[in-house]
Amino acid sequence: MVGYRYRDDIATADVAFEAWGESLEALFAAAADATVNVMVTDLETISPVVQRRMEAGPETVDMLLFALLQELIFYKDAEQLLLRVGRIQISSSDPLQPPPGSERGRGEPATRSRQLATSPSFDQEDTLRLTAELCGEPLNPAKHDLIVDLKAVTLHRFKVEHTARGWEALVVLDI
Amino acid sequence: MATVKDFKKISDTIWELPPGYKVGMRVPARIYATQKLLEDMDAGVVEQVTNVATLPGIVEYAFCMPDGHWGYGFPIGGVAAMDAKTGVISPGGIGFDINCGMRLVRTGLTHDEVKPHLRTLIDRLFARVPAGVGSTGFIKLSQSEFRHAVEAGARWAVKNGHGWEEDLELTEDRGCIAGADATKVSSKAVERGFKQIGTLGSGNHYLEIQVAKPENVLDADLARAFGFTLPNQVAVMFHCGSRGFGHQVATDYLQLFLKVMEKKYGLRTPDRELACAPFSSPEGRDYFAAMKCAINMSFANRQVILHRIREVFSDVFHKDPADLGLHQVYDIAHNTARLERHLVGGSEQQVLVHRKGATRALGPGHPDLPDIYRATGQPVILGGSMETGSYLLAGVTGGAQTFNSTAHGSGRTMSRTQAKKRFHGKKLQQDMEGRGIYVRTASFAGLAEEAGPAYKNIDDVVAATEQAGISKRVVRLVPMGVVKG
Numbered sequence: 001m002v003g004y005r006y007r008d009d010i011a012t013a014d015v016a017f018e019a020w021g022e023s024l025e026a027l028f029a030a031a032a033d034a035t036v037n038v039m040v041t042d043l044e045t046i047s048p049v050v051q052r053r054m055e056a057g058p059e060t061v062d063m064l065l066f067a068l069l070q071e072l073i074f075y076k077d078a079e080q081l082l083l084r085v086g087r088i089q090i091s092s093s094d095p096l097q098p099p100p101g102s103e104r105g106r107g108e109p110a111t112r113s114r115q116l117a118t119s120p121s122f123d124q125e126d127t128l129r130l131t132a133e134l135c136g137e138p139l140n141p142a143k144h145d146l147i148v149d150l151k152a153v154t155l156h157r158f159k160v161e162h163t164a165r166g167w168e169a170l171v172v173l174d175i
Numbered sequence: 176m177a178t179v180k181d182f183k184k185i186s187d188t189i190w191e192l193p194p195g196y197k198v199g200m201r202v203p204a205r206i207y208a209t210q211k212l213l214e215d216m217d218a219g220v221v222e223q224v225t226n227v228a229t230l231p232g233i234v235e236y237a238f239c240m241p242d243g244h245w246g247y248g249f250p251i252g253g254v255a256a257m258d259a260k261t262g263v264i265s266p267g268g269i270g271f272d273i274n275c276g277m278r279l280v281r282t283g284l285t286h287d288e289v290k291p292h293l294r295t296l297i298d299r300l301f302a303r304v305p306a307g308v309g310s311t312g313f314i315k316l317s318q319s320e321f322r323h324a325v326e327a328g329a330r331w332a333v334k335n336g337h338g339w340e341e342d343l344e345l346t347e348d349r350g351c352i353a354g355a356d357a358t359k360v361s362s363k364a365v366e367r368g369f370k371q372i373g374t375l376g377s378g379n380h381y382l383e384i385q386v387a388k389p390e391n392v393l394d395a396d397l398a399r400a401f402g403f404t405l406p407n408q409v410a411v412m413f414h415c416g417s418r419g420f421g422h423q424v425a426t427d428y429l430q431l432f433l434k435v436m437e438k439k440y441g442l443r444t445p446d447r448e449l450a451c452a453p454f455s456s457p458e459g460r461d462y463f464a465a466m467k468c469a470i471n472m473s474f475a476n477r478q479v480i481l482h483r484i485r486e487v488f489s490d491v492f493h494k495d496p497a498d499l500g501l502h503q504v505y506d507i508a509h510n511t512a513r514l515e516r517h518l519v520g521g522s523e524q525q526v527l528v529h530r531k532g533a534t535r536a537l538g539p540g541h542p543d544l545p546d547i548y549r550a551t552g553q554p555v556i557l558g559g560s561m562e563t564g565s566y567l568l569a570g571v572t573g574g575a576q577t578f579n580s581t582a583h584g585s586g587r588t589m590s591r592t593q594a595k596k597r598f599h600g601k602k603l604q605q606d607m608e609g610r611g612i613y614v615r616t617a618s619f620a621g622l623a624e625e626a627g628p629a630y631k632n633i634d635d636v637v638a639a640t641e642q643a644g645i646s647k648r649v650v651r652l653v654p655m656g657v658v659k660g
Contacts (some may be wrong), residue, residue: 006592012217012245013379013587039308041620063430070426076421077367080309139309147620148307148591149377149660151422152271155429155447156247172247174271174422175378175591 001042001165002026004034011156011172020168024061025168027160028068028132029085035069035153036082038173041145046082048135058093062160064130065169069153072134082144083136095128148175177221179214188643190509192225194284194609197443199229205236207577209639212241215588215631219245220252223423227255232262232454234519234526238577240533241639242586242631246270248448254580255455259525262277263442264459265451266432268529271425273466274473275416276347277324277507277556279567280481282488283500286386286407289655290489296384297656298614299491303483304382305374306435306660307617312373312440321369322357325420328471332478335545342478344545346506350474355439356464368420369470373413373479377621377660379584381561382413382480384656385434391651392528393610398650400551401504410652411484412565415476416510416557421469428462437444454527463512470511477506504567505554507534509583517578527577536570536581536646557637559585561614562607564653566637573644581646585633591624596625607657616659625659
């Protein structure tokens with residue numbers, strides 16, 4: 001239950017997508033892939049050669065996702081890197097919230113982050129922190145079939161929400 | 176979605192939604208379009224232009240130009256003026272690609288003189304003006320040199336040998352908007368942009384060799400005044416912006432404004448992308464000074480690209496660029512907020528005009544025009560799709576009704592995903608070549624997204640601006656060769 005799909009019916013000149021995952025971490029990884037997939041046809045052509053670590057927060061859950069996607073766009077310009085999410089952890093820095101414990105690699109089960117997700121106020125509080133390891137390699141037109149450049153993550157209709165199937169996001173990217 | 180009957184018809188090309196249309200609207204919204212263009216506009220335009228009408232300090236009307244389409248925050252084609260004392264500034268009213276704009280360069284060459292060299296010219300331009308995802312340019316600057324460059328704009332470029340003094344006179348704000356302050360720009364923005372001067376970008380950015388066919392000269396006097404004097408005269412038009420630097424400046428301040436907007440200033444907007452701050456606040460002033468750096472980065476970027484065009488033509492024709500008549504016609508910005516003086520309620524006052532996917536278009540006699548265009552009005556460069564062509568227009572006195580603003584392009588009508596499903600990049604390239612248009616692209620998928628049918632009919636859009644009295648047609652330019660990002 002992880003994935004994304006592009007939406008034809010929002011923001012004509014730009015690209016909108018929905019992403020989903022059972023856990024918040026899985027959603028973030030899916031949204032990151034949806035973002036990079038706008039620039040590169042086949043994500044599997046991106047080899048995990050270099051790593052960049054990022055931290056963000058304390059923030060609300062949606063602005064953490066904004067920060068993650070923005071970081072991917074930043075590295076594309078600043079270091080000409082194409083990156084995907086490797087390890088990622090989202091935790092609450094509020095001592096009253098359940099302890100962090102959702103660190104995991106891509107594709108591993110997300111049991112502990114589901115615990116986090118059940119916290120009723122989790123999607124409203126602004127005390128969340130993200131640490132992530134972004135993995136990828138320098139962009140190379142001979143190896144990567146490049147499509148179109150991304151300018152920014154917009155906040156138009158931007159949302160991250162907890163639903164029956166886990167976590168979902170709607171994102172419009174500026175082309 | 177509002178239908179045509181929801182609008183009050185002011186004229187055949189002006190359609191109004193009153194403040195009662197949506198809670199919070201402070202002024203009416205006015206869409207400039209023929210009935211056909213209005214009916215074809217997507218639902219997002221109405222939602223967004225009426226959202227703009229709720230912004231604090233907005234005066235007169237929230238406008239949308241005939242090429243309007245669904246953007247984020249403002250619609251693309253959106254124009255709004257805010258009272259400079261009581262109004263707000265919003266990054267969502269400018270766009271991430273600050274000063275995305277157009278530059279037009281004429282040549283003293285005709286179609287027949289250029290045609291035999293077309294492939295070489297386009298191939299070399301493709302090599303010398305890097306395009307596509309994450310591309311970097313040939314100018315090596317340190318980050319501190321870049322900070323200086325973005326304060327000085329095209330003036331920096333000319334001073335460093337990338338252009339002629341006359342180019343500055345023929346650029347909006349003379350290539351350097353005053354008040355740019357690089358201390359208001361984050362190091363992230365500098366890191367994103369400092370290697371990108373002289374690059375095209377991607378998406379709808381392009382560089383084209385075009386021709387002005389005699390049948391497409393629509394106003395011979397104005398065409399002559401803008402330097403189009405030969406039958407089938409060739410020109411070069413390009414569209415690009417402030418690259419990653421401007422995108423990051425906008426992103427940084429969007430995030431900052433979200434934090435202070437409600438908590439510090441008690442402001443709410445119907446769409447978070449319209450996040451704003453009072454123009455007179457420290458945050459508003461800082462963004463204005465940083466945004467001006469992005470305006471200047473874009474002027475510098477287009478100035479360097481102009482220089483590359485001169486180098487390439489000079490190499491191919493073995494002549495000095497001046498002997499080839501490679502003079503800039505004009506350079507205009509699409510995505511800006513500028514302090515200007517306009518009539519509000521009958522008296523002149525200073526307002527902050529946000530234009531997002533809209534062009535400033537000054538009429539004859541306006542004091543901000545360079546002397547050479549004082550009598551004609553400002554040249555307005557309107558980029559169309561790569562298959563159908565573009566326009567050179569002129570500003571008119573009647574443009575005061577929209578704070579001297581007009582359309583900026585043909586306006587998209589089909590989503591990028593749909594276009595990719597319908598068109599195939601390689602085949603499109605071959606088809607266009609069959610029609611005599613030579614195309615080089617950094618991405619065939621990206622090329623498919625820019626197919627002609629993905630856009631509105633540009634002839635309809637420019638006709639609507641002329642009919643509404645906000646700009647006037649001068650020359651229609653059709654592509655011979657295209658470089659796409």
